[in-house]
Amino acid sequence: MKEIEELFLPDEVHYMETHEWARDDGTSVTVGINDYAQDQLGDIVFVELPEIGDTLDKGEEFGTVESVKAVSEIYMPVSGKITAINENLTEAPELVNQEPYNNGWIIEVKPDDPDEINTLMTSVEYYEMLKGAE
Amino acid sequence: MKEPQGISGLKLNEPLLWEKGNKGRRGFSMPRRDVVPSPVDEGITGDGPDFPDLSEVDVVRHYTRLSQWNFGIDTGMYPLGSCTMKYNPKVNEREAALPGFTGAHPMLPIELSQGALELMYQLERYLAEITGMDAVTLQPTAGAHGELTGMLLIRAYHKSRGSSRSKIIVPDTAHGTNPASASLCGFNSVAVQSNEKGIISTEAVASIMDEDTAGIMITNPNTLGLFEENVREVAEIVHSKGGLVYGDGANMNAVMGIVQMGKIGFDVMHLNLHKTFSTPHGGGGPGSGPVCVKNILEPFLPVPRIIKEGGRYLLSNDLPESIGKLQAFYGNFGVMIKACSYIMSMGGEGLKRASQLAVLNANYIKENLKDSLHLPYDRPCMHECVFSDKLQEAEKVTTLDMAKRLMDYGFHPPTIYFPLVVHGAMMIEPTETESKEDIDHFIETLKTIVAEAKKDPDLLKRAPTRPKVRRLDETAAARKPCLAG
């Protein structure tokens, strides 16, 4: 597993304590799990996705990510309605390992409050959090 | 060191069943037909299953070769922590194969099944004595099944008192079946952290025990191989708020004849006949998980109960508050015969001796390996001890690597990555049936592997190389499951 310094934590996205990332794409928010999460889990074998149209609150569980030996729940970064799910992950769950911030995206959300995303951590704040927990 | 135990025997390849055989072959003696065929409605007839046709020789060779790829207790030491892989006595197999037992229909008229009922009744008495409890059910067919039964009993107890408590306290060292069983019974598990000594503290339990908690599940000795020293006080705290104490008896092998759980605060507990009482694991089962209870829970036990009246044994369904049934009949009778035979062969002193030797063996291993492997809790252990891979971090060698390398040396690996409270855990339970020489050999082997980890870690990373297959791609198996041929 990677050292904290080796992790790829791009500045363009926001971060949650539970290791999800969220990107503000204008009218929607794209969500996935970050490099720390995919590295800790190991080879991802399955992603349990929600249904399009589900409405969930910030902090609610919207799915799970599974490796051979572990399962991680994944939580909503903002409250809103699920507008898209990455169906490629059914055939190729390894995308989450290979490109966690691009083709390994998991859901798209139409946020109830477009400003809510700004309450999340920046890459710097997230990095500090990880280092503090070491 | 004397000759390494692991070499390489002549292992033969063997295809899948349906890749063998030829249509029309048979490995079965078809009974004589003494009646005429009767017509069958075409609408309900099927084509029959696509099974291969094999001769008896095909079948015997197939399974003989498959068995040779396996490692059993009869092959060598199996130091799996929490599993109690002790020797499985062969005389037990003889008893279980007696035709009066194998051919017995469970619903025979009572007068015609007295032998089986008497055996079960006696076994109940033996288990009650060993655990210090009042009443027993033999119906659950595995430890987890026993845990579910225990949870249902606790639930029924509270319900009968008009309360519907929703929580169960589960230590962080608990076996996964504990919270899973609690969930099956509709309870929420509340975790209690073990303290720096590796055991549950009274303060920790007191801080979370309330009137909405149905009880606590305690494994004693716990999965770190440590006796829960505060257990009586913890039980008092739980009882004082109206809760009950459930004992996971998986580690009973450490304390037979030394501690009776029923006398130190437990209200209900299960036993694993396939661990403590020597019945074979069978590659994953069948087991048997009897549940022993104090009088307060007797009214809720599953039906039927076995009772003795006027010298005869009867089955009684007269238990209006019973939780019902867990299995179609009375439990795994075939497994009970073996456990009963074991207890009758050992006697009380023998069982106590077994526990003493199990604890001696584990402590001996602990003392001899604590300089080679990191020992997170450096105190006397009971029948198992837990190490970690901390000392091997520099070489990036993990518990998994060491476990795989042990196979090349002819040992089954210990339990790995459990309990979860120790990172990189390696749990070793030798049991009492391993001799000093075999244990010395095991210790020497692990020391050799630890030395290899420093000098040539690749040997571990590439291990195992001697069994039929090398490390398997579990990721592919989970991503694209291929579960039938």
Place this chain on the structure above:
Amino acid sequence: MRYLPHTEEDVSSMLQAVGAEDMDDLFSMIPVKCKMKDSLNLPAPLTEWELNAVMDGFSKSMAVSPAYKIFMGAGSYNHYIPESVSYLLGRSEFSTAYTPYQPEISQGTLQAMYEYQTLVTRLLGMEVANASMYDGASALAEALLMAARITKRKKVAISELIHPHYREVVRTYLEPGDYEIVELPRLENGRTDISDLASMDDLAAVAIQSPNFFGCIEDLQAAGETIHEGGALFIASFTEPLAYGLLKNPGCQGADIICGEGQSFGIPQSFGGPGLGMFACRMKHVRDMPGRLVGKTTDLDGKPGFVLTLATREQHIRREKAKSNICTNNSLCALASAMYMASVGGTGIRELSCLNYDKAEYLKRGLREAGFGIPFDSPTFNEFVVEFGNNFKDIYNKLIEQHIIAGLSLTPWYPELSGHYLLCVTETMDREDMDTLIKEVRS
């Protein structure tokens, strides 16, 4: 004691190595108040020879075939088990091995279980089967819970013609979860009455057993269509898998989950256990399935091999969120059944099924000709119900003295069916035995 290898010398040398004075010293960490003061009050140990005598005594008191002619099924069946199967099960590499968590040295168990899973899917006409559950009853309970998880509904319907003990186990398992259980009544022809289903659209699942407890073969095709219209899952249960050597399997009739008892296949009756819970479902539901699964994969050298897979469903990983709490299953019994299925073979199982069917039909005809009513006119497999009449008890007991057990009275579970008995005939019953029974009940 022959299972305890330590000599006094071994013990004292080891005590010294651990720094303990004596055996009691090893237990000094246990608080005094927790320790036993007396010894265990158990009988003195028996020698191997004494144990044999005791067990022989118990065994001899049991009424078994061939000394007794037992015309009973009801979830436990007397079938011939080839000696080769018993012999192979005795190979200690199978019986003394642990669960195959270390696959490299468990390929024997793993390939055998993969083969078992495959044979079960072929028998039941299903896509995936697990590596066993405890028995048919608990398997049914778990199937209903699985259906509830998938559909997120809390109401299930089960036929009253499912084995009464199975229904009791279902109630025990479902009690904590606030599920509503509806029982479907029976028709006069001995099949389940599914007409009420049309009005229920909130069911998670409907469970029907075929052949059912009365031995009658249900119309699973029709049931499946109605069940699916309501959006529920169709669970087909069974107690006698040999029926599917002859009859249409539940998988081709629309079942979504199939579960039942596999004891008939190479596992001795053993007074009711261990048995074998067979469990199969559609591939799309596999991640909700309880129990262990063996999958095929390759090793580092590209050689084929087998591993336990999809373990994230199970308790050791998922803990309180696991699909089930099952850990130890009935693996060796699954192995026995695979060996049996391999020995009997595809051609053989057809012949054996027909033999069971024909023998049972022979007895049914004979009893009908002797003047007894066969109240349910649906087709049956190797079990059927006879109306011997309300005064049969004395004859029944007299027959026991002649070492004949003339079936199982239905009144404990169906009190309205007094004088009705469930009879079973397998390949182990000779024609003379059936003729004797017919003659004796006539008188």
